[in-house]
Amino acid sequence: MQSEKFEFLREKFPLLSDLGALAEAVIYTDPGSATTRLRSFAEEVVEIYLCNNGFHIFRGDFD
Known part of the structure; x- marks a missing residue:
């Protein structure tokens, strides 16, 4: 799906x-x-931020 915004x-x-x-x-x-x-x-924004700043996270951490 596409969005202008x-x-x-x-x-x-x-x-x-x-x-x-x-x-x-x-x-x-x-x-x-x-x-x-x-x-x-x-949640995805936070995960991207953490991964890009040296934090190792597991997918299950956000469940």
């Missing part, structure tokens, strides 16, 4: 681009789903 992320962070686009697509019809997608977006 999140498409700039696609080249380096395709998952972030997809999550942002999905949240944007349902924000008015299903705010709860949009919130869930944005939570996943935020």
Whole structure:
């Protein structure tokens, strides 16, 4: 799914681009789903930040 607001992320962070686009697509019809997608977006941002700053994390750490 493409989004004008999140498409700039696609080249380096395709998952972030997809999550942002999905949240944007349902924000008015299903705010709860949009919130869930944005939570996943935020978790991915934190994981990318930690990995890029020398922290080793396990996928299960965020469950």
